[in-house]
Amino acid sequence: MTPSGERGEAGAGQAPLPALLTQAKNITIELLHRRLGEDGFEGIRYRHGSVFRFIDEEGSRLTVLADRAGLTKQAIAELVDELERLGYVERATDPKDRRAKIIRLTERGLAGQAAAARILVDIERRWALHLGQDRIAMLRRTMEEIIALQSE
Amino acid sequence: MTPSGERGEAGAGQAPLPALLTQAKNITIELLHRRLGEDGFEGIRYRHGSVFRFIDEEGSRLTVLADRAGLTKQAIAELVDELERLGYVERATDPKDRRAKIIRLTERGLAGQAAAARILVDIERRWALHLGQDRIAMLRRTMEEIIALQSE
DNA sequence: GTATATTGTCAAGCAGCCTGACGAAACGGG
DNA sequence: CCCGTTTCGTCAGGCTGCTTGACAATATAC
Numbered sequence: 001m002t003p004s005g006e007r008g009e010a011g012a013g014q015a016p017l018p019a020l021l022t023q024a025k026n027i028t029i030e031l032l033h034r035r036l037g038e039d040g041f042e043g044i045r046y047r048h049g050s051v052f053r054f055i056d057e058e059g060s061r062l063t064v065l066a067d068r069a070g071l072t073k074q075a076i077a078e079l080v081d082e083l084e085r086l087g088y089v090e091r092a093t094d095p096k097d098r099r100a101k102i103i104r105l106t107e108r109g110l111a112g113q114a115a116a117a118r119i120l121v122d123i124e125r126r127w128a129l130h131l132g133q134d135r136i137a138m139l140r141r142t143m144e145e146i147i148a149l150q151s152e
Numbered sequence: 153m154t155p156s157g158e159r160g161e162a163g164a165g166q167a168p169l170p171a172l173l174t175q176a177k178n179i180t181i182e183l184l185h186r187r188l189g190e191d192g193f194e195g196i197r198y199r200h201g202s203v204f205r206f207i208d209e210e211g212s213r214l215t216v217l218a219d220r221a222g223l224t225k226q227a228i229a230e231l232v233d234e235l236e237r238l239g240y241v242e243r244a245t246d247p248k249d250r251r252a253k254i255i256r257l258t259e260r261g262l263a264g265q266a267a268a269a270r271i272l273v274d275i276e277r278r279w280a281l282h283l284g285q286d287r288i289a290m291l292r293r294t295m296e297e298i299i300a301l302q303s304e
Numbered sequence: 305g306t307a308t309a310t311t312g313t314c315a316a317g318c319a320g321c322c323t324g325a326c327g328a329a330a331c332g333g334g
Numbered sequence: 335c336c337c338g339t340t341t342c343g344t345c346a347g348g349c350t351g352c353t354t355g356a357c358a359a360t361a362t363a364c
Contacts, residue, residue, distance in 0.1 A: 016205065016272055018181045018198070020295045025173035027302045032170065046170070047351070053168065062312060073312065075352055099311040099360045120168055130301055135294050142291045143172045145283055150179045199320070214343060225343065227321055251329045251342035 028123060035119045041112040043086045051079050051089065051103070052113050059092070059104035088112055180275060187271045193264045195238045203231050203241065203255070204265050211244070211256035240264055 029046050036044050050069035054060070066076040080103055083089040088109035094100040105113060128136040181198050188196055202221035206212070218228040232255055235241040240261035246252040257265060280288040 014292070015296070016201070016269075017276065017292070018177050018184065018201070018272075019205065020292065020299070021173050021177035021180065023299050024295045025170050025177065027299060028173065029170045031302075049168070049170070053171065063310080071351095072353065074314090074354090077312070078351085094311095097311080097361070101312070117168075120170075124169065127298055127301070131294060131297055135290070138287070138290060139294045140166070140169070140172065142283060142287050143176045144167070146279055147172070147175050147179060149279065149282055150183075215341080223320095224322065226323090226345090229343070230320085246342095249330070249342075253343070 028120075031123055032116065032119055036112070036115060039115050039119075041108075041115055043082075044088070044112060044116075048079055048083055048088075050076065051083055052105075052109075052116065055089075055103065055105060059102040061094070061100050062103060063100075065103065083109070180272075183275055184268065184271055188264070188267060191267050191271075193260075193267055195234075196240070196264060196268075200231055200235055200240075202228065203235055204257075204261075204268065207241075207255065207257060211254040213246070213252050214255060215252075217255065235261070 033044065033046065050071060051065060054065050054068040056064075062073055062076055062080065065080075066073045069076060080089055080091070084091060087106060089103055090106050091101045091103055094102050124136055124140075185196065185198065202223060203217060206217050206220040208216075214225055214228055214232065217232075218225045221228060232241060232243070236243060239258060242256055242258055243253045244256065246254050276288055276292075
């Protein structure tokens with residue numbers, strides 16, 4: 001009763017684009033989080049990326065993070081709660097605005113952020129080793145351009 | 153209180169790979185489902201792809217679909233319920249095995265499946281128009297090879 | 305100085321999956 | 335042929351990751 005499979009398609013031709021993209025994404029985040037765990041950064045999940053990716057060096061407000069991540073304040077608040085419990089992030093009341101709280105990476109949070117970046121670079125490097133540097137660079141550029149194309 | 157954003161990264165360099173892949177996927181499925189809707193195929197959601205993608209022409213059992221999609225029987229059962237309500241699929245008891253039910257695409261289901269395939273080809277074609285045929289073919293091949301690389 | 309907007313939190317709900325347990329039907333060995 | 339085991343689909347309940355709605359505390363504008 002535990003799912004596993006994934007095989008070829010039933011119908012004509014080739015795997016649909018969304019399936020390909022999804023599978024590639026899943027592979028990437030699985031590698032990333034496994035290696036984060038191995039490096040001692042336990043408990044970090046994919047969703048936490050919304051904080052790590054968008055937080056400013058000097059810290060950011062909840063509202064700002066929510067806006068950047070395209071999520072609600074409530075959703076981000078829960079992520080921050082979790083990361084705070086795990087010791088990656090800390091909240092401090094903004095002295096300029098006592099409604100707001102500044103969310104800042106702790107030492108460990110900074111280390112985790114750096115580790116993630118390093119691991120992702122390494123993943124790309126290993127793919128480049130098998131498929132060629134230019135192929136991987138092209139993959140990245142093509143996706144960026146597709147995304148740019150759509151947001152016109 | 154409705155999220156929207158998505159902007160550049162805070163930290164160094166470039167967008168992380170998983171974010172890129174996710175965004176590309178989201179763009180694709182959004183285009184796909186919008187155009188499916190325009191073509192009169194209402195109510196189809198991303199998750200329904202697990203049925204449309206893996207169902208055999210003569211129909212398939214629930215268990216088979218679940219296995220192929222990498223989901224539980226229960227998850228697929230709910231998808232099939234929905235698609236049945238929408239008229240894309242029908243259940244028939246297997247005469248060979250009265251425990252089992254054969255899930256088969258209706259006329260409308262077949263039309264929807266064909267439309268989806270056609271739209272996806274068209275999306276790729278339009279990207280190729282802007283970025284070049286070779287770039288899009290390469291994108292596809294590179295992702296396929298990355299996926300193959302990981303499942304060694 | 306008071307109306308209005310903004311910040312973060314509490315509560316509740318929905319989607320999309322999961323695990324567990326089950327009756328009905330098929331299968332396999334004696 | 336009968337009975338234990340396996341396989342089919344379903345029912346019930348739970349978890350995760352998000353949503354909308356409502357709110358007290360605080361800041362801002364006129």
